Amino acid sequence: MSNPLYQRHVISIADLTRHDLETVIATAQQLKREPRTDLLKDKVVASCFFEASTRTRLSFETAVQRLGGTVIGFDDGGNTSLAKKGETMADSVRIITSYVDAFVMRHPKDGAARLASENSSVPVINGGDGSNQHPSQTLLDLFTIHETQGKLDGLTLAFVGDLKYGRTVHSLAQALALFNCKFYFIAPEALAMPDYICEQLDAHGIEYQLAASIEEVVPELDILYMTRVQKERFDETEFQHLKSKYKLDASMLEGAKPNLKVLHPLPRIDEIATDVDATPHAYYFQQAQNGVFARQALLALVLNETV
Amino acid sequence: MMEHTLKVEALANGTVIDHIPAGQGRRILKLFRMSESGERIYIGFNLPSRRTGKKDLIKVENITFTPAQANQLALFAPNATVNVIENFKVKEKLTLGVPDTVDGMLTCPNSNCITATEPVETSFRVSEKEGEVRLKCKYCEKTFARDAFAQLR
Ligand SMILES: [Zn+2]
Numbered sequence: 001m002s003n004p005l006y007q008r009h010v011i012s013i014a015d016l017t018r019h020d021l022e023t024v025i026a027t028a029q030q031l032k033r034e035p036r037t038d039l040l041k042d043k044v045v046a047s048c049f050f051e052a053s054t055r056t057r058l059s060f061e062t063a064v065q066r067l068g069g070t071v072i073g074f075d076d077g078g079n080t081s082l083a084k085k086g087e088t089m090a091d092s093v094r095i096i097t098s099y100v101d102a103f104v105m106r107h108p109k110d111g112a113a114r115l116a117s118e119n120s121s122v123p124v125i126n127g128g129d130g131s132n133q134h135p136s137q138t139l140l141d142l143f144t145i146h147e148t149q150g151k152l153d154g155l156t157l158a159f160v161g162d163l164k165y166g167r168t169v170h171s172l173a174q175a176l177a178l179f180n181c182k183f184y185f186i187a188p189e190a191l192a193m194p195d196y197i198c199e200q201l202d203a204h205g206i207e208y209q210l211a212a213s214i215e216e217v218v219p220e221l222d223i224l225y226m227t228r229v230q231k232e233r234f235d236e237t238e239f240q241h242l243k244s245k246y247k248l249d250a251s252m253l254e255g256a257k258p259n260l261k262v263l264h265p266l267p268r269i270d271e272i273a274t275d276v277d278a279t280p281h282a283y284y285f286q287q288a289q290n291g292v293f294a295r296q297a298l299l300a301l302v303l304n305e306t307v
Numbered sequence: 308m309m310e311h312t313l314k315v316e317a318l319a320n321g322t323v324i325d326h327i328p329a330g331q332g333r334r335i336l337k338l339f340r341m342s343e344s345g346e347r348i349y350i351g352f353n354l355p356s357r358r359t360g361k362k363d364l365i366k367v368e369n370i371t372f373t374p375a376q377a378n379q380l381a382l383f384a385p386n387a388t389v390n391v392i393e394n395f396k397v398k399e400k401l402t403l404g405v406p407d408t409v410d411g412m413l414t415c416p417n418s419n420c421i422t423a424t425e426p427v428e429t430s431f432r433v434s435e436k437e438g439e440v441r442l443k444c445k446y447c448e449k450t451f452a453r454d455a456f457a458q459l460r
Pocket of ligand 1: 111416417420421444445446447448
């Protein structure tokens with residue numbers, strides 16, 4: 001029986017079922033334990049970054065090469081002749097996808113990956129489309145949470161920082177809504193979780209609460225997911241005041257359960273003090289490394305009937 | 308005077324859209340690109356209405372509204388009536404229901420949406436929550452209230 005992602009596009013977390021998510025997690029786990037260098041043998045994968053994103057690109061390209069595939073592509077669409085000649089994105093995608101077995105893309109416009117998938121003869125994997133979706137980030141987060149907790153069901157998580165503009169936390173909350181988790185949202189009022197995400201949680205009957213500080217919820221948490229509050233969104237005094245409130249240091253983790261892990265999509269600036277790095281709770285660097293395994297799993301699944 | 312014109316110009320064949328909320332008529336004309344058809348169109352704005360005080364009314368000659376078009380109309384004028392006229396008689400009264408999707412008619416209000424720069428037909432999924440119609444863009448996945456489309460086109 002072929003796996004549920006075989007020859008499918010991976011555009012939005014909302015397209016994936018609980019079974020799809022579990023398949024990716026199990027495959028990532030398997031590939032981390034026993035590396036496979038044959039799963040993309042003789043496969044060529046396009047890695048087309050219409051907008052630069054070094055971290056995501058290197059992670060995807062490492063994943064392809066670890067599985068024995070080869071990569072073609074570009075790292076900044078603005079520098080390509082495609083952009084200079086004014087070809088539509090749809091046409092560029094139609095041509096490039098006729099050369100390759102899978103198409104990984106990042107694009108500054110919302111919805112670019114969906115449009116690309118409609119013009120592609122091979123699976124399209126969305127590596128981020130504007131402020132919309134970044135499913136491989138969500139999958140690596142889910143894989144990491146599963147790896148550290150042994151399960152996804154029934155966990156208690158806190159999301160801290162910019163919950164309004166952070167697509168990472170939106171997609172993660174959407175995905176975890178399928179696993180009956182409980183959430184705390186800790187954010188300045190101006191950066192609160194948007195209504196449409198809260199409505200989706202309501203629709204799934206998911207329990208969530210707003211909390212005023214990290215300390216008051218730490219003892220209950222399995223996962224503390226930190227994000228950065230961007231300076232540009234506030235005036236200077238307001239920002240200085242806020243910053244301290246949404247900043248984590250080691251002393252705040254004293255009452256934590258032993259299994260609590262701190263995650264962050266990186267790069268961090270100063271919202272996680274470096275003294276947290278030495279605690280057993282820090283897991284953000286392993287999380288970044290897991291990005292390669294999650295992306296290996298995605299590529300392996302869309303290009304192999306069975307893995 | 309407009310009302311008078313409308314009364315005398317009976318329609319031989321075409322479609323009459325009546326009971327459009329006053330102020331929505333112009334938008335409907337644009338949305339359905341009626342003036343591009345080249346057919347004769349009679350338009351009445353702010354006509355007296357017993358039900359709502361004022362209404363807009365549109366008559367288009369030789370164009371027959373499909374049930375799908377009538378449903379799209381329902382988004383902007385849920386209480387409008389659509390009568391298909393054949394040989395001076397009402398051949399069919401179309402009932403309006405909110406459609407599942409609206410394709411190729413609306414511009415996405417999100418200026419960073421890929422549909423703003425690529426030559427592609429827009430597509431929105433329609434949902435209703437607490438009586439309010441909302442549309443979700445197939446591409447950027449953002450959801451908008453009906454009024455978000457008011458300023459466009
Ligand atoms: Zn859109």
